[in-house]
Amino acid sequence: MMNVQAWTARLSFVLATAAAVGLLLTAGLRSFTLLGIGVGGLMFGAAAAWWVLxxxxxxxxxxxxxxxxVPVAVLVRYAVVGMLWTVIAFVALWTLATLAGRAALRADSPTPGPTEYVTPPPAxxxxxxxPRSGGGKVGTFHLDDKARxxxxxxxxxxxxxxxDVAELARDxxxxxxDLLGVAGGxxxxxxxxxxxxxKNLPFMVISAGTRNHFALDLGLDREDPSTGLTALTGDGIEIRxxxxxxGDRVFVNNAxxxxxxxxxxxPHYRDDKVGTTLQMLPDLLTHHGGPRLTVRAxxxxxxxxxxxxxxxxPYQGGDPAGLGRRERLDSGVLGVLGVTVANAAQAAGIIRGRRSQGLTAVTVTEVVIDADTPEIPVGVDGEALMLPTPVHCHIEPxxxxxxxxxxxxxxxxSKPQMNWRRLTTLAFTRQKPTPLNA
Known part of the structure; x- marks a missing residue:
């Protein structure tokens, strides 16, 4: 039987080789100059974005x-020397090679799902x-009537x-x-x-919010929140x-x-988000305003x-911001992502991803955020709070x-980082077939 994983890894090498050979055959030694121009333009553009902020x-x-x-000038330069389509083809082939490689590596590291427990439906x-969450999804999908x-x-x-929703739930x-649930943010x-x-009661999420990050990572349908109500029936199961x-405040997504x-x-943020952000960012990013933070974990x-x-x-890897989806909700660790950018060069380096000097990503069970002020602003699952320092965060598995x-x-x-050594093993090492009755 064909090993799909191995052939996907081999496809990655074929595409990468085609990209490199095609560029060398059409551009010769100029190919190194062309790549240098492209990388340099990308880095300079990132530095310019830092100056904007x-x-x-x-x-x-x-x-x-x-x-x-800068990027326009790079494209014009490629066009002038007659290499625009060559470079476009190289980028396309290399992108496909990366996608195939990551698919093979992802298949090599399957993610176990949480244990499912069959329990009777709540009585x-x-x-x-x-009713205002998600632009009025409660009314649009008649969630209250269907739940009743x-x-x-x-x-x-x-x-x-x-x-006070917490008091409503306690009452x-x-x-x-015997079950507490929310259709909201x-x-x-x-x-x-x-x-x-x-109270050790099962909890239920109905994806009626705007972003629904927690619902999304639970695998719920964000387009039709009424489908989540089937959890109230015998078709529901429990996971942990x-x-x-x-401190003593729960967060399901992040702080x-x-x-x-x-x-x-x-106070101006809700009325003018872009304007307020551009006005405040320079002082915050250059430490001329806002508290000076210290993170210990x-x-x-x-x-x-x-x-x-x-x-x-932790959020999935593969993007500098670390704001993708979470592969698991039961790993028992916090994800901590810190951004420390002192100059335009470090800002340009962020385009390399999480391994950049300006990005720090770790997983821990507890972390302490301190500051040079008695209290600091904190966003907890989208709620703006002021909390006394130091702020202690931990996880309850x-x-x-x-x-x-x-x-x-x-x-x-997850979207794994490219590991060509591991990819070589997957592509060219003969693997024993798995018995059908294994």
Missing amino acids: THHGMVRYLAALLAIL HPFLIMN DLGAEVVVLDPDHPQ AASRGA DGTQALVAGVAAE VDLGLI SFGAYAAIVQS KDLLLDAPQAVLVSNN AALRVRVPRNRRQAPK
């Missing part, structure tokens, strides 16, 4: 102009729904009269609720999830996931510190990062019972 006035406008003109489920038809007690929040638990989900963990804690957390605290000591993200389980539909989407597989 760290300056005001004329310097910002000139840097923005450079960020646009007295209690759901809290926010399945025997749930539903409280639809009144946006004009804020209520429901005291009255005999991640911040509301975190508050009720904390009560569910405290971790919870992040910042952010530094530049972003400071910006969202501004296990063997890590990170001094004066501009931004820190602490996540309930398998703390939350989550009831989900049996037929949900599989957890996303």
Whole structure:
């Protein structure tokens, strides 16, 4: 039987070889110059973007102009020497080689899913729904009526009269609720999830929020949140996931510190997000404004990062921002991502990804964020808070019972970094066939 993984690895080598040979045959020794021009233009463009973010006035406008003109100039240079399509073909083939290589490496490291527990459906489920979340998904999909038809007690929040959702959940638990659920944003989900963990009750997520990060990583359908209600029936199962804690407050996604957390605290942010960000970033990124942070986690000591993200389980690799999806929610560790950029050269280096000098990524069970101020702004699952320093974050493994539909989407597989040595082993080492009865 054909080993698909091995052939995918071989395809990666074929495409990479075709890219390199094609460039050498058409450009000869000029191919090295062409690659140098492209890499140099990319790095200079990233540096110009850094100047845009760290300056005001004329310097910002000139840097923005450079960020646009540099890549255009590179393309014009390729066209003038008659190599534009050659370079485009090289980039396309190399991209396909990378995709094939990552697919082979991903298959080589399968991700185990969380253990599933078959439990009877809840007899007295209690759901809290926010009618404004996600642009009104509760009303659009008639989630309250459908939930009541399945025997749930539903409280639809009144946006004009804020209520304490944690207290609503505790009251429901005291009255005999055997499941607590939320149709709303991640911040509301975190508050009720904390009560569910405290009472050892199953928790249920209905993907009626705007971003639905937690629901997405649970494998729920974000397009039709009503499908999540099947978890209330016999088609539901339970899984155990971790919870992040910042002090004694639960977070299901992440807690952010530094530049972003400071910006969202501004009273002008909601009315003018772009303008407020551009106005505040220069001082925050150059340490002329905002608190100076210190991060301590296990063997890590990170001094004066501009931004820190602490996540309930690490985000997938492969992107500099670290804001993709989480491969698992039950690994028992926090993901910590710190951004420390002192100059344009380090900003340009970030395009290399997580291994860049300006990016620090680790997994730990606890982390402490301190500052030179008595309190700091923090974004906790999208909620803007001010917390006293030092701020302690830790993880509670398998703390939350989550009831989900049996037929949900599989957890996303990570995007592994290219490892040509491992790829060579997969492609050219003869592997024994797996017995059919294994």
